[in-house]
Amino acid sequence: MRKACYLLILIASLQKFTAQETINAFDPNSFILGGDQQSVGATVQVQPISLIDLEPDPFSAAAGGGETLEAGNPFTGGGPGASSGDFWVNFTWRSLNYQNARIFVRASQPIPAGMSIQLQIINTANIGGDYNPNPNYNPVNLSTSEQVIVYDFANGYSGDGEGTGYQVQYMIQNPEALSLPPGFEILFEIR
Secondary structure, eight states: HHHHHHHHHHHHHHOOOOOOOOOOOOOOOHHHHHHSSSOOOOOOOEEEOOEEEESOOOGGGTTSSOOOOOOSOOBSSSSSSOOOOOOOEEEEEEEEOOEEEEEEEEESSSSOOOOEEEEEEEEEEEESSSSOOOOSSSSSOOOSSEEEEEEEOSSOOOOTTSSSSSEEEEEHHHETTOOOTTTTOEEEEOO
16 A cells, blocks of 8 residues: 555656646736737717816805806806906816817806906916817906907816916906896807
8 A cells, every 4th residue: 555655656757737727926927918829809988078167166155155056057257346356267178189269258148248258268278187278368348248257278278276377367347236137157168
């Protein structure tokens, strides 16, 4: 019996046993992709993105205001008694097939006769963003018709917050102390 055991051990030691494939640790492809390496092509379509955000938010909780103003919501004004001020337009734009975009502005309702609202880009800054600025520096008199405030630009983003993107100054002329209609909004759109 003892001879049979030794014979079995001798035969087993002459056999090559492998429980798994050997890995060459100096070749990352052998353990990242495995032994049977293949390539498979893939096509991924990304969806277009169009976001506009205004900073500072005149309706933030920190300012004691009501609803918050974030991307996708309209800008409703600078508060009671405001005659001038400024804000920053932040944006993100990614199109299909590298199509250029523009930023438009318009009023949601007619502005009362005797009152005017003027918008003008006065500065651009790129802090933490990636875009080539192409603003319309001419003053725009707000109306219900769309007007371009930023001309053709390619995919990009401005960064977030005050001090980056497009700085827009607004001037409200209201010598007769007229009120804007209920629900009046200034709408910005990127497309």
